[in-house]
Amino acid sequence: MSSFRAAIIVAFFFSGVPALADDVTLTSRDGSLSLDGTLLSFDGEFYRVDTEFGELTLDGSGVDCDGPGCPDLTAFVAKLRVSGSASVGTALLPALLETFAVRNGFDVQREVTSDREFTYELREAGEDQLRGAFTFSLSTSDEGFADLIADEADLVISRREISRDEAVLARQAGRGQLTDPRRSRILALDGIVPAVAIQNPAEAISIQDLRRVVAGEIDDWSALDQEAGPIELHITDPGSGLFQAFLRKVMRRSELTLPAGTVVHDDDASLADAVAENPFALGLAAFSELGNAQDLALEGPCGDRIAATVLSLKSEDYALTTPIFLYSPVRRLPRLARDFLAYANSPAAQPVIRRAGFVDQFPQAIPLDAQGQRLANAITRAGGEVTLSDLKALVAAMKGQVRLSLSFRFEGGSTILDAQSRSNVALLAEALERGVFDDRTLTFAGFSDGAGSAAANLRLSEQRAVVIHDAVRAAARTIDPSRITLRTEAFGEVLPMACDETEWGSRINRRVEVWLR
Amino acid sequence: MRLFSDTARKRILSLSLMTLAVSAMSYLTQPSAHAQNTLINPDARHCAPQLRLSAQPGAMIQLDAVMPCQTNARVEVTHGPMRFSALTDGQGRVSAILPALTDTAEVRLSTGTTVLSGRITAPDASRFTRVALQWQGDAPLQIHALELASAYGGAGHIWLGDSKAPLRAVRDKGGFLTELGTPQGSGWQAQVYSFPADPTGSGVVRLSVETEVTAHTCGREIRGETIQADFAGQPRAMPMMLRLPGCQAVGETLVLKNLLRDLKLALK
Numbered sequence: 132m133s134s135f136r137a138a139i140i141v142a143f144f145f146s147g148v149p150a151l152a153d154d155v156t157l158t159s160r161d162g163s164l165s166l167d168g169t170l171l172s173f174d175g176e177f178y179r180v181d182t183e184f185g186e187l188t189l190d191g192s193g194v195d196c197d198g199p200g201c202p203d204l205t206a207f208v209a210k211l212r213v214s215g216s217a218s219v220g221t222a223l224l225p226a227l228l229e230t231f232a233v234r235n236g237f238d239v240q241r242e243v244t245s246d247r248e249f250t251y252e253l254r255e256a257g258e259d260q261l262r263g264a265f266t267f268s269l270s271t272s273d274e275g276f277a278d279l280i281a282d283e284a285d286l287v288i289s290r291r292e293i294s295r296d297e298a299v300l301a302r303q304a305g306r307g308q309l310t311d312p313r314r315s316r317i318l319a320l321d322g323i324v325p326a327v328a329i330q331n332p333a334e335a336i337s338i339q340d341l342r343r344v345v346a347g348e349i350d351d352w353s354a355l356d357q358e359a360g361p362i363e364l365h366i367t368d369p370g371s372g373l374f375q376a377f378l379r380k381v382m383r384r385s386e387l388t389l390p391a392g393t394v395v396h397d398d399d400a401s402l403a404d405a406v407a408e409n410p411f412a413l414g415l416a417a418f419s420e421l422g423n424a425q426d427l428a429l430e431g432p433c434g435d436r437i438a439a440t441v442l443s444l445k446s447e448d449y450a451l452t453t454p455i456f457l458y459s460p461v462r463r464l465p466r467l468a469r470d471f472l473a474y475a476n477s478p479a480a481q482p483v484i485r486r487a488g489f490v491d492q493f494p495q496a497i498p499l500d501a502q503g504q505r506l507a508n509a510i511t512r513a514g515g516e517v518t519l520s521d522l523k524a525l526v527a528a529m530k531g532q533v534r535l536s537l538s539f540r541f542e543g544g545s546t547i548l549d550a551q552s553r554s555n556v557a558l559l560a561e562a563l564e565r566g567v568f569d570d571r572t573l574t575f576a577g578f579s580d581g582a583g584s585a586a587a588n589l590r591l592s593e594q595r596a597v598v599i600h601d602a603v604r605a606a607a608r609t610i611d612p613s614r615i616t617l618r619t620e621a622f623g624e625v626l627p628m629a630c631d632e633t634e635w636g637s638r639i640n641r642r643v644e645v646w647l648r
Numbered sequence: 649m650r651l652f653s654d655t656a657r658k659r660i661l662s663l664s665l666m667t668l669a670v671s672a673m674s675y676l677t678q679p680s681a682h683a684q685n686t687l688i689n690p691d692a693r694h695c696a697p698q699l700r701l702s703a704q705p706g707a708m709i710q711l712d713a714v715m716p717c718q719t720n721a722r723v724e725v726t727h728g729p730m731r732f733s734a735l736t737d738g739q740g741r742v743s744a745i746l747p748a749l750t751d752t753a754e755v756r757l758s759t760g761t762t763v764l765s766g767r768i769t770a771p772d773a774s775r776f777t778r779v780a781l782q783w784q785g786d787a788p789l790q791i792h793a794l795e796l797a798s799a800y801g802g803a804g805h806i807w808l809g810d811s812k813a814p815l816r817a818v819r820d821k822g823g824f825l826t827e828l829g830t831p832q833g834s835g836w837q838a839q840v841y842s843f844p845a846d847p848t849g850s851g852v853v854r855l856s857v858e859t860e861v862t863a864h865t866c867g868r869e870i871r872g873e874t875i876q877a878d879f880a881g882q883p884r885a886m887p888m889m890l891r892l893p894g895c896q897a898v899g900e901t902l903v904l905k906n907l908l909r910d911l912k913l914a915l916k
Contacts, residue, residue: 221906229886230879240887241874246906329797400905404854407797423797423851483879488912 154200155180157189170200175207176466209263209465214284215275216372217247218399218417219455219489220267223319224288225251226487228265231474237262253467263467272372279460280304285468287458290321290372291379292550307461315458317554318475320490323377323451324426324439326406326416333357335430336413338450338635342381344413347390352411364393365402365414373399376453377415380635417453418444419488433630435508437639442497444490445536447551447642448628450635454551455489492558495536496647502534509626516585517625525625532574532646535559539599539643546598556599559645560606563615572616574646575600580637581624592643593621599643697740701755701768706814706824706842707748707776709768711755715740718759722835725828726756729875729885730780732828733835747826747840748773749875749883776817777845778883779908781857782838783872786831787892789859791839791908793823796851806841814842821848843911853911857904859892866895876909 157178158165166189168182178189178196196202213220228251232239237253247270253263268278269288276297278284282304293301293309301309308314325336336355343349344362353359366389367374378385389395394412396402403422406414416424418439428438429450443449457472464472474480481491506526513522537559539552548556562568577596579588596619604617629636695717702710711725719740725732728749736742736759746755748770756765781791790808798804804822806812811825821844829837843853859865870890878884893902 222909225906226879233878233884238887240889242889242891243904243907244891245902246904249906400854400910404794404797408799422854486879 155196155198157194157196159194166194170202173202173207174463174465175209177463205260207465208261209467211263211265211286211464211468211471212278212284213265213267213269213286213288214278215269215286215288216272216290216455217269217397218367218371218373218420219290219321220269220288221246221398222419223455223484223487223489224267226483227475227480228471230480230483231471234474234479235470263465265468265471271368271370272375273370276301276458279306279309279458282306282460285459285462285464286472287456288318289456289458290453291376292456293458301460309458309460312553314461315456316472316476317454317492317551318457319455319484320444320492320551321453321455322418322439322444322449322490323373323380323453324416324418324421325429326403326414326421326424326426328407328410328412329423329425330410331357331412331425333427335428335436337430337432338381338633339432341429345377345382345387345390345415347388350390360411361392363409363412364390365396365406365412365416366393367396367399367402367415367417369395373417373453374415377451380451418490431629431636432632433508433511435504435629437629441485441490442495442536445492445495446497446534446538446644447540447549448538448639450629450639452551454554456550492537492554494558494562494645496533497536498533502529505626505628508628512581512627512630521625525622528576528620528622529646532648535645535647537645539595539645540638541595541641546595548602556602556606559603563603563607563610566611566614568647569611569614572618572648574648575603575617575619576644576646577619577621578626578640578642578644579624580640581627581631582637585623589621589623592623593619595641595643596621697762697764699755699757699764699766701753701766703748703768703770704745704814706817707770707773708745708814708826709748709753709755709770711742711744711746711757713742713757713764715742715757715759715762715764718762721759722832724758724836726758727753729873729883730828730838730840731782731836732838733830733832735830735832744828745826746828747776747778747842749778775845776842777877777911778840778842778875779855779877779911780838780840780875781872781908782829782836782875783870783890784834784836785868785870786833786837787859787865787868787870789839789857789870789872789890791825791841792856792858793825793841793843794854794856795823795843796849796853796913808839817842817844821846823853843913847913850914853913854905855908855910857907859902861893861895861897861900861902863895863898865892866898868892874908 155170156165156167166182168180171179171181176191178191180187229239232253236256238256240252242250249267251265252261254261272289272291275284275287275289276293279287280300298310325341327333340349340355344364350362351359352362378387394405399417399420400422402414403416403420403424406412407423426439428436430436437443437449439449444452481493484491509522537555539555540549541547542549575596577592579592600617600619627640629639631637631640697715699713704710715736718736719738721736723734723736723742725734725744727746730749734742734744751771751773752767753770754765754767781789783789793806795804806823806825808827814824816822816824823841823843826840829835831837873885873887875883875885
C-alpha cells in the first residue's frame with residue numbers, strides 16, 4: 132500500500148510540477164510565429180509542447196526547433212511494439228513490413244530471439260542510422276489485449292473483436308475507447324475451417340455436427356456417416372482468437388469443457404500438420420494455414436454446402452469468417468508506424484496479403500454464371516409465397532449484372548452491421564471516391580431470411596438496402612454524383628444462400644449484395 | 649537431442665585433389681581474374697590463378713579453382729547474395745558444388761589479395777526454388793524441410809543428416825539440401841534448400857531452422873542472412889541477428905519455424 136502511495140506522489144511530482152525552464156523554442160518557417168515551451172514528446176512528425184497556453188501539438192514540417200530540448204531530428208527512431216496473435220503476427224505482418232520497407236527504400240534487418248520474439252529494424256538504404264524498430268512479442272489475441280491495457284503494446288493483432296470487459300479495462304487504464312471504429316481496422320480476412328487429413332473421405336460437415344463434436348456429444352466418425360473410428364479433435368490454444376471466435380459463433384458461449392483427448396496446439400500451422408498426419412483427426416483450422424490438410428465444406432440441413440474460398444470469405448457467404456483486426460491505443464503512433472499501417476490497408480498491400488495466405492479485402496467480381504448454385508437453391512425452395520413470377524423478376528434483375536464480393540451482413544435480426552461489413556462500407560466508399568466505378572450503376576440488393584410473411588420480408592430487405600446505400604453514400608464524401616448511379620432494390624426471401632432452419636443459415640440469408648452494371 | 653555422425657555430415661565442399669580435365673561442359677576463365685598477387689610475387693606465371701565452372705544436374709555449379717600462391721588460405725566465395733568461406737589446400741586448390749540462383753550465374757572467389765570470377769549459364773536455375781540460410785561463425789545451424797506432410801525422420805524430411813542428392817530433384821521432383829563453407833573463425837557457412845519450381849503435387853513444405861544450444865554457443869549472437877523469394881518472387885537477402893538462448897538452456901534445441909517462409913506449392 133505504501134509503495135502504491137509513493138508511486139502516486141512520484142507521478143504527481145513529474146506531471147504536476149512545471150518544468151524548471153522552457154527548453155524549446157518553435158518558430159514557424161517564415162519567422163512570423165514563435166512559441167516557447169517544454170518539449171513533452173516528438174514522434175518524428177509532431178512536437179507535443181507544454182506552453183503557457185497549455186499543451187499544444189505542432190506539425191514539425193512547419194516549424195524550426197531551437198533550444199536544448201530539441202530532439203535530434205536525424206536520430207529519431209520510430210518504435211512500435213506489436214503484440215497479439217502469433218499465428219497471424221508471424222506470417223502476415225512481417226510480409227507486409229518487408230514489402231513496405233522495400234517500397235520505401237529501407238534496408239531491413241531482423242533480430243530474432245524466438246519465433247514469437249523478434250524485431251524488424253528499418254534503416255534508409257545504405258545508412259547506419261536506425262529509422263524504425265518494430266518489436267514483436269506474440270502469443271494470443273487474449274494476451275495482446277492484456278499487453279495493450281498494460282501499456283506494453285502499441286498495436287494488437289487479434290482474430291476477434293475486443294470484448295466488453297477488455298474495452299472497459301482499457302478505458303480505465305487510459306488507452307481510450309477501443310470500441311471506437313478509429314481504434315481498430317480490419318487488416319485481412321480469414322475463416323475457421325473444419326480440417327481433416329487428405330486420407331479422410333469426408334467432404335462436408337454441418338455446423339450442428341461440428342458443435343456436437345466440440346461439445347463432446349459426438350466422438351465417432353460413424354455419427355457423421357463415415358467409417359467408424361474415434362474422432363480426435365484438434366483445436367488451437369483456448370486463448371487464441373480463432374478458437375474464441377468459434378466459441379462465440381458456433382457454441383454461443385465464452386467457455387467450454389473440451390472433450391477428453393482433445394489436442395491443443397500453439398499455432399495454426401502445428402494444428403494443420405497434426406491433422407494432416409492423422410486420418411481420424413478433425414481440426415478447427417484457419418483458412419490461411421491449412422498446410423497439408425484439407426478443408427470440409429459447411430453443410431446446411433437442406434443439403435446446401437458452402438466451402439471456404441477467397442470469394443466466399445470476402446462475401447461472407449461462408450458462415451465462419453474471422454476478420455483479422457489491428458487495434459491501437461488512443462495515443463498518436465510515430466509517423467513511420469502510421470505510414471506502415473496506411474500501406475497495410477492500401478490496395479497495394481492486398482496482393483501481399485493474398486500471397487501470405489490470407490484473404491485480402493479487394494472487391495472482386497462474381498459473374499452470374501458462378502451463381503448457379505444460388506439460383507438452384509432459389510428454385511428448390513420456391514413455391515408457397517415465392518412464385519414463378521418472383522423468380523422470373525429476380526433473374527431479369529440479375530441479367531447483365533456482376534456481383535461484387537463485398538457484401539453486407541447484420542448482427543442478429545437487426546440493421547446493425549457486423550465488423551467485416553462495417554469495414555466494407557469504408558472500402559466501398561473509398562473505391563467510389565477513387566472513381567473505380569465511374570460511369571457504372573451500383574445496385575444495393577437487399578435480401579431477407581424466409582421467416583415471416585413475404586411482404587414483411589420484402590419491406591425488411593428494402594430497409595436494409597437503403598441503410599447500406601445511405602451509409603456508403605455518407606462515407607463517400609468526395610464522389611461526383613453525376614458520374615455514378617447508386618440505386619437500391621429489394622428481393623425479400625427469394626434468393627436464399629442457405630436454409631433458414633438454422634440460425635447461421637438465416638444470418639447468411641439476411642444480406643445486402645452489391646451488383647454492378 | 650539429435651546428433652549426427654561425421655559420415656552423415658556430407659560436406660559438399662571437398663578439398664580433395666582435383667584434376668583440371670576439360671570436359672565438354674567445363675568452362676575456363678582467365679580474363680576476368682585479377683591476379684593482384686602478381687604484385688607480391690614476382691613470379692607471375694607461377695602464381696596465375698585459374699577458375700573452372702561447370703554445370704551439374706539440379707542447376708548446380710561445380711567450382712574448381714587453383715591459386716598456387718594462396719595455399720591453406722581462406723577464400724570467400726560469393727554468387728549473387730549467397731556467400732561462404734572455403735579453404736585452399738596445400739597446393740592452393742579449392743572445390744565446391746553450389747546451387748545456381750540465376751540462369752546466368754556469376755561466381756566470385758576472393759582471398760583478399762587474389763580475386764577470381766567466372767560466369768556460367770545454368771539454364772535450369774529457374775526450375776528450382778532456393779531458400780538459403782548463411783551465417784558467420786561455427787554455430788551448427790540446420791535447415792530442416794518437411795515436404796508435403798512428411799513426418800520428422802520420414803522420407804520427406806530433408807536436413808544435414810539426410811540431405812538427398814540433387815538428382816532427386818530431377819528424378820523424383822523432391823528437394824535437396826546443400827551445405828557450403830568450412831566453419832572456421834569468423835568465416836561464413838551456408839545451407840541451401842532447393843525444391844523443383846514445377847512440383848508434381850500441391851501442399852506445403854515446412855522450413856525450420858534448428859540449432860542445439862551448447863556450452864560453446866549459448867548466449868551468443870549469430871550474424872547471418874536469409875535468402876528467399878520476396879513477395880514479387882525475386883530472391884532477396886535479409887540480414888538477421890539470431891540471439892541464442894542463455895547457458896541455462898544448454899542441451900536444448902532452439903527451433904525457429906518462422907525464420908524461413910514455408911514453401912506453398914500449388915498445382916495450377
